[in-house]
Amino acid sequence: xxxxxxxxxxxxxxxxxxxxxxxxxxxxxxxxxxxxxxxxxxxxxxxxxxxxxxxxxxxxxxxxxxxxxxxxxxxxxxxxxxxxxxxxxxxxxxxxxxxxxxxxxxxxxxxxxxxxxxxxxxxxxxxxxxxxxxxxxxxxxxxxxxxxxxxxxxxxxxxxxxxxxxxxxxxxxxxxxxxxxxxxxxxxxxxxxxxxxxxxxxxxxxxxxxxxxxxxxxxxxxxxxxxxxxxxxxxxxxxxxxxxxxxxxxxxxxxxxxxxxxxxxxxxxxxxxxxxxxxxxxxxxxxxxx
Amino acid sequence: xxxxxxxxxxxxxxxxxxxxxxxxxxxxxxxxxxxxxxxxxxxxxxxxxxxxxxxxxxxxxxxxxxxxxxxxxxxxxxxxxxxxxxxxxxxxxxxxxxxxxxxxxxxxxxxxxxxxxxxxxxxxxxxxxxxxxxxxxxxxxxxxxxxxxxxxxxxxxxxxxxxxxxxxxxxxxxxxxxxxxxxxxxxxxxxxxxxxxxxxxxxxxxxxxxxxxxxxxxxxxxxxxxxxxxxxxxxxxxxxxxxxxxxxxxxxxxxxxxxxxxxxxxxxxxxxxxxxxxxxxxxxxxxxxxxxxxxxxxxxxxxxxxxxxxxxxxxxxxxxxxxxxxxxxxxxxxxxxxxxxxxxxxxxxxxxxxxxxxxxxxxxxxxxxxxxxxxxxxxxxxxxxxxxxxxxxxxxxxxxxxxxxxxxxxxxxxxxx
Numbered sequence: 001x002x003x004x005x006x007x008x009x010x011x012x013x014x015x016x017x018x019x020x021x022x023x024x025x026x027x028x029x030x031x032x033x034x035x036x037x038x039x040x041x042x043x044x045x046x047x048x049x050x051x052x053x054x055x056x057x058x059x060x061x062x063x064x065x066x067x068x069x070x071x072x073x074x075x076x077x078x079x080x081x082x083x084x085x086x087x088x089x090x091x092x093x094x095x096x097x098x099x100x101x102x103x104x105x106x107x108x109x110x111x112x113x114x115x116x117x118x119x120x121x122x123x124x125x126x127x128x129x130x131x132x133x134x135x136x137x138x139x140x141x142x143x144x145x146x147x148x149x150x151x152x153x154x155x156x157x158x159x160x161x162x163x164x165x166x167x168x169x170x171x172x173x174x175x176x177x178x179x180x181x182x183x184x185x186x187x188x189x190x191x192x193x194x195x196x197x198x199x200x201x202x203x204x205x206x207x208x209x210x211x212x213x214x215x216x217x218x219x220x221x222x223x224x225x226x227x228x229x230x231x232x233x234x235x236x237x238x239x240x241x242x243x244x245x246x247x248x249x250x251x252x253x254x255x256x257x258x259x260x261x262x263x264x265x266x267x268x269x270x271x272x273x274x275x276x277x278x279x280x281x282x283x284x285x286x287x288x289x290x
Numbered sequence: 291x292x293x294x295x296x297x298x299x300x301x302x303x304x305x306x307x308x309x310x311x312x313x314x315x316x317x318x319x320x321x322x323x324x325x326x327x328x329x330x331x332x333x334x335x336x337x338x339x340x341x342x343x344x345x346x347x348x349x350x351x352x353x354x355x356x357x358x359x360x361x362x363x364x365x366x367x368x369x370x371x372x373x374x375x376x377x378x379x380x381x382x383x384x385x386x387x388x389x390x391x392x393x394x395x396x397x398x399x400x401x402x403x404x405x406x407x408x409x410x411x412x413x414x415x416x417x418x419x420x421x422x423x424x425x426x427x428x429x430x431x432x433x434x435x436x437x438x439x440x441x442x443x444x445x446x447x448x449x450x451x452x453x454x455x456x457x458x459x460x461x462x463x464x465x466x467x468x469x470x471x472x473x474x475x476x477x478x479x480x481x482x483x484x485x486x487x488x489x490x491x492x493x494x495x496x497x498x499x500x501x502x503x504x505x506x507x508x509x510x511x512x513x514x515x516x517x518x519x520x521x522x523x524x525x526x527x528x529x530x531x532x533x534x535x536x537x538x539x540x541x542x543x544x545x546x547x548x549x550x551x552x553x554x555x556x557x558x559x560x561x562x563x564x565x566x567x568x569x570x571x572x573x574x575x576x577x578x579x580x581x582x583x584x585x586x587x588x589x590x591x592x593x594x595x596x597x598x599x600x601x602x603x604x605x606x607x608x609x610x611x612x613x614x615x616x617x618x619x620x621x622x623x624x625x626x627x628x629x630x631x632x633x634x635x636x637x638x639x640x641x642x643x644x645x646x647x648x649x650x651x652x653x654x655x656x657x658x659x660x661x662x663x664x665x666x667x668x669x670x671x672x673x674x675x676x677x678x679x680x681x682x683x684x685x686x687x688x689x690x691x692x693x694x695x696x697x698x699x700x701x702x703x704x705x706x707x
Contacts (some may be wrong), residue, residue: 040366058704148625229533230533255671255672
């Protein structure tokens with residue numbers, strides 16, 4: 001009897017914490033989302049699915065979804081490609097460089113955002129100064145939609161490329177040498193070996209990084225929020241040109257105090273996250289065959 | 291049996307540790323005072339503690355946004371708020387809606403203090419019979435201008451002559467045209483938003499009707515007139531499109547990117563900071579178009595969740611009392627919201643060498659005397675930024691004034707649905 005209890009007792013702390021910070025908020029959010037709920041004043045009556053209906057008819061929500069996807073793609077595709085390249089270089093000769101590659105990731109995101117905000121300033125930014133040297137007119141990094149997406153994506157890329165590269169590197173090291181040698185004996189070139197031996201060998205890691213960046217991408221908040229130099233309202237520019245879903249959520253929940261609508265958005269964001277993850281996994285499975 | 295005892299002994303240890311923490315008895319009353327930006331309270335805290343042995347006043351300063359968001363979150367959660375919290379007037383309407391979370395200060399006799407403040411300041415902090423907050427400073431409005439840029443444009447640099455050029459905002463816009471023709475490499479003002487805000491604050495009603503709090507932002511001529519005029523200045527690229535308080539804005543002040551900006555009393559400190567010692571004498575202060583106005587100003591409120599609400603009230607009462615308000619103006623240019631203080635001869639006589647000895651005491655007192663109360667609806671903060679962003683789109687050249695206006699009105703209706 002006692003013997004049966006002890007293991008459960010040992011794993012209990014995890015479930016306790018998970019229940020408190022995982023399950024409870026999830027259920028609570030679901031409860032809030034079917035009410036009219038003022039963040040400070042509290043519930044103001046049952047609303048059924050009205051919040052969800054309003055959300056699905058809300059053009060600002062779709063604008064935010066579009067921005068999120070755009071920034072996600074702009075940040076992720078080059079990031080994973082670059083990381084693969086860096087990892088391949090490090091795998092050949094790179095002792096000592098691994099640490100350096102990780103540095104951007106340990107810098108706090110707020111500091112990163114501040115630095116990028118300075119670099120990408122319209123009037124007094126370093127990047128525009130350099131562009132001016134080669135005859136390109138100043139870019140309004142915050143005001144222009146594509147420039148803003150690119151700016152935010154650069155920040156994300158800068159932070160995560162090194163980290164992803166290290167994951168790839170670890171996975172590459174685990175690919176059996178014999179496979180490489182056999183392929184080499186068969187006359188495969190470097191590129192062919194990379195495609196047919198390395199990539200399939202690190203497939204699980206590829207999947208993991210794609211899933212991780214999909215989840216991170218859908219929830220993207222800090223970088224675009226701080227990219228907006230004009231304040232922390234979460235609007236993402238005068239035309240909401242770089243407002244992500246998480247920012248819209250913040251604007252509604254903590255700016256307008258409409259907790260019910262924000263909770264509904266949280267759930268839709270959750271589903272969106274699941275869908276995007278599934279799509280990304282499917283894509284990787286298809287592209288990199290076993 | 292032995293195995294089962296382990297968690298219990300752990301629990302016992304935990305209980306002892308926790309008990310030890312709470313056993314340190316609080317003999318002194320500790321009152322936390324949460325403010326944002328610069329209130330100048332630190333020296334006052336020490337004095338209050340000297341006058342009231344047994345009370346510890348502890349300041350907690352954060353930036354504007356985090357401060358107010360933190361207060362809202364703490365009120366929603368029912369814990370975590372400071373004992374005395376400063377609230378800027380734009381957040382006051384939101385608090386009115388949840389006034390049960392704040393202590394009604396009339397419980398402690400706040401109603402008797404009423405005559406200290408200028409009437410509109412007192413009224414803003416009151417809902418019916420409930421007194422929500424005690425007024426601290428206010429933002430009497432003036433116009434700051436760069437003398438060097440004005441000289442280059444061939445405009446007068448004397449403050450009275452300049453004020454005579456812009457009795458109204460329409461005249462101000464005409465001066466902007468003259469300026470832009472002569473000085474192509476600098477802008478006339480920092481942003482369309484500040485002009486718009488100043489004009490709105492001079493009207494008695496903005497987005498909501500005083501009588502029944504209904505949305506009138508789409509039909510109130512005061513709003514559309516301000517939007518059209520500010521939008522036109524923005525569309526003509528006479529603004530530097532710099533958002534107030536941002537780093538580029540600070541640099542713009544320092545480098546002379548724009549020639550004028552509306553400046554409430556509390557902004558003088560910001561200009562000094564951005565301009566640095568080298569900027570002394572470049573900026574001057576004169577009367578704002580329309581003669582008077584108000585931008586900003588705060589209240590001290592006491593959240594009901596606090597443990598020592600009465601002691602908190604006493605501290606707030608003392609901090610907002612005339613003697614302290616006068617000292618804050620003398621040390622930090624924080625403009626009192628109490629006529630008895632800002633009409634005090636020593637306050638009126640105050641000049642500032644950084645702004646070419648501008649008689650700031652006289653200018654701000656005159657501006658404050660003429661301020662009319664300005665009704666803000668309960669949902670004002672939901673609507674206000676929408677129109678601000680609309681002007682941003684005009685300045686960025688993305689939309690015409692009409693397009694921006696129509697989109698803003700649509701958005702406002704959606705938000706208020």
